[in-house]
Each structure stands twice: as structure tokens, then as C-alpha cells.
Amino acid sequence: MRDLRVSLDGTPILAGVDLTVERGEWVTVIGPNGAGKSTLLRALGGLLPAPGAIRIFGTPSEALRRRDRARVVATVAQSPVVPAGMTVFDYVLLGRTPYVPPLGRESAADLAAVRDVLTRLDLDGFGRRELATLSGGERQRVFLARALAQGATLLLLDEPTSALDIGHQQEVLELVDQLRRAHGLTVLATMHDLSLAGEYADRMVLLAAGRVAAAGPPRDVLTEDLLARHYRASVRVLPGEHGPLVVPVRPR
Numbered sequence: 448m449r450d451l452r453v454s455l456d457g458t459p460i461l462a463g464v465d466l467t468v469e470r471g472e473w474v475t476v477i478g479p480n481g482a483g484k485s486t487l488l489r490a491l492g493g494l495l496p497a498p499g500a501i502r503i504f505g506t507p508s509e510a511l512r513r514r515d516r517a518r519v520v521a522t523v524a525q526s527p528v529v530p531a532g533m534t535v536f537d538y539v540l541l542g543r544t545p546y547v548p549p550l551g552r553e554s555a556a557d558l559a560a561v562r563d564v565l566t567r568l569d570l571d572g573f574g575r576r577e578l579a580t581l582s583g584g585e586r587q588r589v590f591l592a593r594a595l596a597q598g599a600t601l602l603l604l605d606e607p608t609s610a611l612d613i614g615h616q617q618e619v620l621e622l623v624d625q626l627r628r629a630h631g632l633t634v635l636a637t638m639h640d641l642s643l644a645g646e647y648a649d650r651m652v653l654l655a656a657g658r659v660a661a662a663g664p665p666r667d668v669l670t671e672d673l674l675a676r677h678y679r680a681s682v683r684v685l686p687g688e689h690g691p692l693v694v695p696v697r698p699r
């Protein structure tokens with residue numbers, strides 16, 4: 448994206464963001480509440496107009512038709528709408544919509560893709576359950592399952608682990624990383640857990656008040672100075688095996 452500017456109801460939210468994500472790369476956008484992270488993902492997902500600012504694998508975003516975009520870009524929003532009465536299986540099957548011919552039905556391959564992704568996300572046995580009856584964490588895995596079933600090569604993940612327990616956080620991020628390596632997926636995520644973010648991202652972008660305040664490998668972005676300045680947080684940053692570990696410490 449080049450000079451991405453978004454205003455909502457007359458309020459400037461993104462004030463000229465430049466960001467390139469290479470094919471196969473994992474980039475995580477961090478930043479304090481209200482910095483514009485979700486807005487950035489929504490613009491990339493085609494949900495907000497951004498004429499001329501975004502190219503997806505070389506194609507101007509506005510030139511992609513909805514169905515074509517859905518085969519390339521899959522988004523897991525922060526709080527997706529949960530359709531009343533819909534089962535987990537049918538919800539994940541919605542991810543196959545871009546492959547179903549107009550007025551046609553899902554193929555055996557579509558159904559198999561859904562079963563496969565449910566297994567990978569530890570959701571066997573949940574297929575017939577009504578989505579609305581699942582716990583927050585179970586639901587979050589179903590939202591990710593739908594995006595993975597879509598078979599897109601660019602995954603936009605808006606706080607994909609915020610409702611998950613520590614085990615499922617790791618499981619989901621490991622799965623995304625495995626898929627990335629095996630199928631060359633490109634991942635753009637937002638996360639509030641900074642240590643976890645740094646362990647998985649190749650590069651991080653610190654967004655503050657709609658601008659890029661810092662960008663680079665996790666060790667360059669997760670510094671005590673930058674985090675204190677932009678989050679107004681008191682933290683210690685310790686060296687970790689897979690990236691810096693950010694520990695909040697009570698201010699003196």
C-alpha cells in the first residue's frame with residue numbers, strides 16, 4: 448500500500464500509510480487501541496474505499512471483483528457476525544462460496560475441504576453444533592477455519608488469538624505458520640500480545656495515530672523506548688528464543 452489514507456465520517460483515521468508485504472511473509476501490525484489497525488485491514492480486505500492506494504499481488508485492489516478477491520484474500524475480522532441458527536459446518540462451508548458456480552451446489556471437494564480444516568483446528572465433533580452455542584475461543588477457531596477453507600493466499604487476521612487460551616493461541620498460530628510455509632501463504636495480522644506477535648512475525652509495524660511509527664524485524668520494533676512512548680506502558684523487553692519477550696512491569 449502506498450500513502451493509504453482513510454477517513455471515517457470525516458475523521459482522518461489513516462494518514463498516509465506505506466507498507467509492502469512480500470509474498471510468503473508474515474507481518475504483524477501492532478499499536479495502541481484506536482491506532483487504526485482494524486481500519487488498515489478493512490481497507491486491504493476491500494471493505495473501505497482506498498482508490499489507487501492498494502495493490503494485491505500486483506493488481507490494483509479496486510480492479511478485483513468480489514469473487515476473485517475472495518479467492519485471493521481471506522479476512523478474519525475481530526468480531527464477525529454470527530448468523531442465527533447456523534451450524535459450524537455450514538458456516539465454514541461459506542468459505543467455499545467463491546468456488547461454487549452461480550446457482551450451483553458445493554462439490555464433494557468443497558465438503559472435504561471443510562472437514563479437513565475442522566480437523567486441523569481441533570474442531571472435530573463441532574460440525575453440527577450451532578455456532579452461537581460455542582464458547583468465545585471455540586468460535587474464534589471457527590472464524591479462522593472459514594478463512595482457511597477459502598483457500599486464499601493472503602490471510603488478514605485481526606487479533607486472531609484474543610479470545611483463546613494460551614494452548615490454543617499457540618496451536619492456531621503454529622497452524623497458520625505451517626500453512627504459510629507449506630502453501631506459501633502471506634499473513635498480515637494485528638495482535639495485542641506483543642511477545643507472541645514477535646515470535647511469529649518476520650516483520651512488525653507499529654501504528655500510532657494512523658501513521659507508521661516504526662517498522663522492521665521484531666527486535667527493532669519491540670523496544671522498551673518505543674513501547675513506552677507509543678503505549679504509555681512500563682515494560683521490560685527480555686531476549687527470547689524466537690523473538691523479544693515483552694513483560695509489563697508495574698511503574699514505580
Ligand SMILES: Nc1ncnc2c1ncn2[C@@H]1O[C@H](COP(=O)(O)OP(=O)(O)OP(=O)(O)O)[C@@H](O)[C@H]1O
Pocket residue numbers: 455456458460478479480481482483484485486487
Ligand atoms: N465511523 C467512524 N467515525 C469516526 N471514527 C471512527 C469510525 N469508526 C472507527 N473510528 C475510529 O477510528 C479509530 C481507529 O479504529 P480501529 O478500529 O482501526 O483501531 P484499532 O487500532 O484496531 O484499535 P483496537 O486496538 O482498539 O482494536 C478509532 O479511534 C475509532 O474510534
